Amino acid sequence: MRSRADRPRAGRVALVACGALAQPAASIVARHDWPVDIHPLPPLLHNRPQLIAEEVRRLATELAATYDAVAVGYADCGTYGAVDAVCDELGLRRLPGLHCYDLYDGESALAERLDAEPGTYLLTDFLVRSFERTVVRELGLDRWPELRDDYFGHYTRVVWLAQEPDAELRTLAQQAADRIGLPLTVVPTGTGRLDTALAGLLESVLTPSP
Template sequence: MSSSPTARTSTTGSSTSSPSPDRSRIAVIACGAIAQPISEVVERHGWSVDIHPLPPLLHNHPEQIAGEVEPLVVALSGSYDTVAIAYADCGTYGALDEVCNRHGVRRLEGLHCYDVYGGADRMRSMLEQQPGTYVLTDFLVKSFRRTVVQELGLDRYPELRDDYFRHYTRVVWLAQDPDAELQGLAEDAAAVLGLPLTVLDVGLQGLDDSMRDLLAL
């Protein structure tokens, strides 16, 4: 496989228009919530990969993910030798696997991106030990006010917090690239939910390994 010094990220979102033919590269349809760290992994290794992100807020509507991914798979398959899907199951309950089976493509292993970052065994053990765990990634820490507070209407109806989160007991931040600013935002997010914060510094190795497996590199 030829290498490229940088990854190219499509800005067309869920558009089904085909890019210019470039059959020497791999197309990765990525969840918008992990598209940027995937770009970092791809650029670090110089892989010949074009990233086509879908809107990150699809995570709030997992029933729509498969329907957004499939037409993009069809569109990109005419221009790339390989198309891969950088989603785990992500709450689609097998619908994304049906898309993969229909079109002969692969997705990331795991139930969700937390498995990708933290490792499926560690996440399973952590959630078994404390089921009331609310998990954040760097993306969710940065976008918490938009993706959680606004999307759930907590900015307008703060009294709903206890209805949504009464059974949660802690927040765990899977920190990929922690710094003081993100630490503060994570603490603010936990405070909004009224829960204690635990920080796990997971880095990007899990995502790196998962992308290697996905792309068979």
């Protein structure tokens, strides 16, 4: 086994990150000057959550050879405990929550929002920017627009959890809502909760066990 001194990334943490969280996580890491390197997995894995856990295992195992510590920048993300099973197997820690929306809106606030109107379709800044690629093209709506009702017929509104709302993103968010024929609600969230979650994850990874 390599010693700490032999590891090219000694003293740094590798964060196996959801592609949808990688950019805001990188901004937070840079702002705090934390010893963390972001290693994103493809964001389109969210369309196939059954594949996420194995991809996390593969990349985490690879990175463990060169880093002192590896952490997982995913919530459960629709894996129904599969990410937790990988974390338990490899001795890793992950971000809290059921999905990335919790990391922006807060678990209780989001639960109340969804309870109040179950037909809520959620967007983040990442999804607003990539809507045409990650939703429209992936679901085939660009080729078969008649599928819109099959996918979105039971939704009643779009809620954009806006981390850094600006004029361009507001336009794109409205276009996304119009694309699927739903009204748009904008909820400014910032990135404070993600910042706190990353800080807690990093502390748990870097603090030696008693």
